[in-house]
Structure formats: structure tokens, C-alpha cells
Amino acid sequence: MNSESSANVEKLGFETQAIHAGQDPDPVTGAVVPPIYQTSTYKQDGIGGTRGGYEYSRTANPTRTALETCLAALENGARAFAFASGMAAEDCLIRTLCRPGDRVIIPGDAYGGTFRLFDKVLKAWGITHAPVMQTDLEAVARAAAAQRPRIIWAETPTNPLLSIVDIRALAELAHGHGALLVVDNTFASPYLQRPLDLGADIVVHSTTKYLGGHSDVVGGAIVIKDPGHAADLAFNQNATGAVAGPFDAWLTLRGVKTLAVRMDRHCGNAARVARALADHPAVTSVLYPGLPGHPGHEIARSQMRDFGGMVSFRLAGGERQAVEVCARTTLFTLGESLGGVESLIEHPARMTHASVAGSPLEVPPDLVRLSVGIEDPDDLLADLSQALA
Ligand SMILES: Cc1ncc(COP(=O)(O)O)c(C=O)c1O
Numbered sequence: 001m002n003s004e005s006s007a008n009v010e011k012l013g014f015e016t017q018a019i020h021a022g023q024d025p026d027p028v029t030g031a032v033v034p035p036i037y038q039t040s041t042y043k044q045d046g047i048g049g050t051r052g053g054y055e056y057s058r059t060a061n062p063t064r065t066a067l068e069t070c071l072a073a074l075e076n077g078a079r080a081f082a083f084a085s086g087m088a089a090e091d092c093l094i095r096t097l098c099r100p101g102d103r104v105i106i107p108g109d110a111y112g113g114t115f116r117l118f119d120k121v122l123k124a125w126g127i128t129h130a131p132v133m134q135t136d137l138e139a140v141a142r143a144a145a146a147q148r149p150r151i152i153w154a155e156t157p158t159n160p161l162l163s164i165v166d167i168r169a170l171a172e173l174a175h176g177h178g179a180l181l182v183v184d185n186t187f188a189s190p191y192l193q194r195p196l197d198l199g200a201d202i203v204v205h206s207t208t209k210y211l212g213g214h215s216d217v218v219g220g221a222i223v224i225k226d227p228g229h230a231a232d233l234a235f236n237q238n239a240t241g242a243v244a245g246p247f248d249a250w251l252t253l254r255g256v257k258t259l260a261v262r263m264d265r266h267c268g269n270a271a272r273v274a275r276a277l278a279d280h281p282a283v284t285s286v287l288y289p290g291l292p293g294h295p296g297h298e299i300a301r302s303q304m305r306d307f308g309g310m311v312s313f314r315l316a317g318g319e320r321q322a323v324e325v326c327a328r329t330t331l332f333t334l335g336e337s338l339g340g341v342e343s344l345i346e347h348p349a350r351m352t353h354a355s356v357a358g359s360p361l362e363v364p365p366d367l368v369r370l371s372v373g374i375e376d377p378d379d380l381l382a383d384l385s386q387a388l389a
Contacts, residue, residue: 014074014191015260022069023253034066036250059238063246067253068221071211074190074256075203077223079230081237082249086186086206087113088242089220091121093204094151096229096236097180100126102150105143108133108361111159111184112353115361131360134165135296137173144177154200155184156193157300159338160312160348160369162287164296167303171199186210186339191263193304196225207244209339210309213255213262217248262341262374266309269380270372274311276381282321282388284366287312310338312348312369319365322347326368328387331379338371343380345370 071080118129183195207219274288289300290307332345
């Protein structure tokens with residue numbers, strides 16, 4: 001893509017942006033793939049005479065810039081910031097937006113690590129949180145009126161219960177109470193859902209998941225709609241320093257290029273797995289927004305392109321059976337994380353969500369979570385069938 005067409009990248013389709021936004025061929029060598037600028041510092045042409053503004057790689061690095069430009073385009077945001085992990089992105093965002101005394105409404109079924117950040121780290125610095133099930137908008141409105149929060153923090157679909165929150169309605173509610181709406185878009189990815197277009201103010205990602213897509217890199221990102229937040233975020237990203245390194249940024253960007261085709265296959269495979277589980281006698285319920293009986297199905301249809309690759313289910317045999325099934329699969333690898341090309345299985349209560357044990361966010365012990373990969377779906381169904389037998 002030449003620089004003229006690159007300037008109009010925002011007019012291009014999602015798949016084209018994923019491959020080209022921020023990724024012009026290298027002006028010096030013509031390299032089609034943005035190089036890994038594995039450098040900590042940059043030669044200056046006299047004091048303050050930087051080439052393109054690069055002076056030190058904590059502040060900015062061209063490979064990270066390429067990733068940040070691409071993520072901003074994919075989420076239709078004004079600017080993006082790439083971090084060493086999703087948690088680093090969340091921490092930087094909250095400490096940029098909040099001050100001691102500020103309150104945040106978080107999902108009643110938030111990702112365990114997000115809850116732990118609020119409960120065990122930020123609380124000690126005077127930022128308090130209130131968990132509310134955001135599928136109940138009246139409960140969110142009551143909490144917002146009582147708490148006057150600085151932020152309403154949402155996830156949709158949620159991890160691991162796959163509940164769906166109405167982003168448009170929540171954005172209206174947040175703004176009506178003078179709060180910002182932050183959406184963790186990790187489970188959907190920008191290919192399936194663009195919260196900023198639906199009224200949210202800020203998106204966060206664990207890019208470790210679908211954006212990276214290959215279980216080979218840990219990273220995080222913040223994408224903002226209002227450029228007014230950019231200066232403070234850039235300042236804090238540099239001041240606190242948990243940035244994505246050049247190789248991690250490059251790996252993530254390499255994954256992003258194929259996001260659309262991977263997501264289509266994740267969604268197709270997950271839908272087949274969800275339908276098969278729904279028919280299985282050992283399964284008491286399947287949590288997948290693509291099933292017509294899911295309470296958030298219609299909202300998901302209205303705000304998502306498809307229903308995603310994550311499926312959770314509960315077992316008649318309780319915790320014992322859930323643990324056994326996790327031990328018996330062979331293609332579904334027992335492991336934390338999600339969003340890679342390979343299928344994973346886990347027991348949230350003892351693994352990813354052990355940090356919410358004993359809290360109001362505790363997850364049911366009979367729950368199993370699947371990250372459905374892009375393998376042959378017949379093989380995946382056969383594996384689950386033998387594990388449930
Ligand atoms: C929904 C969600 N948000 C944030 C995170 C944190 O991201 P990371 O593990 O990259 O720090 C995760 C990790 O699993 C997640 O699932």
C-alpha cells in the first residue's frame with residue numbers, strides 16, 4: 001500500500017485495515033512487514049533532534065507504533081496504547097482516569113484478574129469498586145445513582161459466564177451519571193464488536209487472546225475515542241513504563257493480520273460445540289450467546305457480528321465431573337488463557353477465577369470453560385464426546 005492509500009486507511013474494510021493500517025512498507029528498505037526495531041535508544045541529530053520523534057523505546061518504538069496505529073483503526077478509535085499485558089493496560093488506564101476517592105462499578109461476573117486488581121491493589125490506594133451484574137440495567141442505574149462512579153467498567157461477553165451487556169444502553173446510563181464507560185473487548189475482539197461505535201468511551205484488551213491469536217505472546221491495549229485522553233495516557237504509559245516490547249508488538253501485529261479469518265472459524269466451531277453440548281445428557285446448561293435460549297442472545301445479535309469462540313457449560317455431576325472432564329480431553333489442552341488457534345479447556349473455579357473464591361464474584365464449581373480453536377470441528381466434537389462419556 002502506498003502512502004496515499006494508507007492515508008485513507010480508515011475508509012477501508014476491516015480485513016484490509018488489519019493487514020495495512022500502520023504497516024506501510026519500510027521507507028528505507030521496502031520491507032513489506034514492519035521491522036522489529038529491537039533498540040532501546042535512537043541517534044539524535046543534535047540535542048533534541050530526533051528522527052520522527054523517537055528518543056527512547058519506553059516512550060515510543062516504531063514497531064509498537066505500528067501495532068498501536070493498527071489497533072486504533074480496528075476499534076475505530078482516536079488512538080491506541082500497547083502494554084506488556086492486559087493487566088498492565090487496565091492498571092495504567094484506571095490510574096490515569098481515577099484519583100483516590102473515586103469509585104468504579106465493575107461487572108458482577110468480571111474476569112478474576114480485573115477483580116483482583118480492584119480488590120487487592122487499587123483499593124489500598126483509595127479507588128473503590130462495586131460489583132453489579134450489568135445484565136440488570138436497573139441495578140446498574142441504582143448503583144450509579146448511589147455511588148456516582150468515575151467509571152463503569154464492563155465486559156461483554158463476560159469471562160467465564162458469557163453474559164451479554166447492552167453496550168448502547170450502558171453507555172447512555174454511564175453518561176447520564178457523568179461516568180465513562182470502559183469496555184473490556186477481549187472476548188469479542190474488534191472484528192466481532194466495536195464498543196466505541198456503540199457509545200463506549202474506552203476499550204481495553206488482553207491482546208494475549210484473539211488479537212495475538214497464537215498463544216505465543218502476552219500483551220494488552222487501551223483504545224480511546226476522545227483524543228482528549230491521549231496526552232495523559234501517553235504520559236502515564238511512559239511514566240509507569242509497562243510497555244509492549246518490540247518483539248511482542250511485532251508478534252501481536254502478525255496475529256492481528258489474520259484476525260477476521262480466525263474469528264470466523266472460531267465462531268463456526270464454537271457454535272457447533274455449543275449445540276452438541278446442549279444435546280448432551282451430562283450437561284445441565286450451556287452458556288453461549290449464539291444459542292437462541294441464551295438470555296443475551298438478541299442483544300448479542302444486535303451488537304456483535306457473530307457470537308465468539310468461548311463456550312462454558314455446567315455438569316450434572318457437579319465439581320467432580322467438571323474436574324474429570326478437564327482431565328480427560330486430549331485435543332482440548334488443559335490450560336489457562338484463550339483465543340489461540342488451539343482449543344483449551346479449564347476449570348474456572350480452580351484456575352482462572354481462583355482469585356474470586358469467597359467473593360460475590362465466585363464462579364460455580366460445576367462450570368467448565370472452553371476456548372474453541374480452529375481445528376477440524378469433527379475432531380473437537382469427538383474429543384468432548386469421549387471426555388463426557
Ligand atoms: C477478559 C480479560 N481481560 C483482561 C485479561 C488480562 O489480560 P493479561 O492476561 O494479558 O494480563 C484477561 C486475561 O485472561 C481476560 O480474560
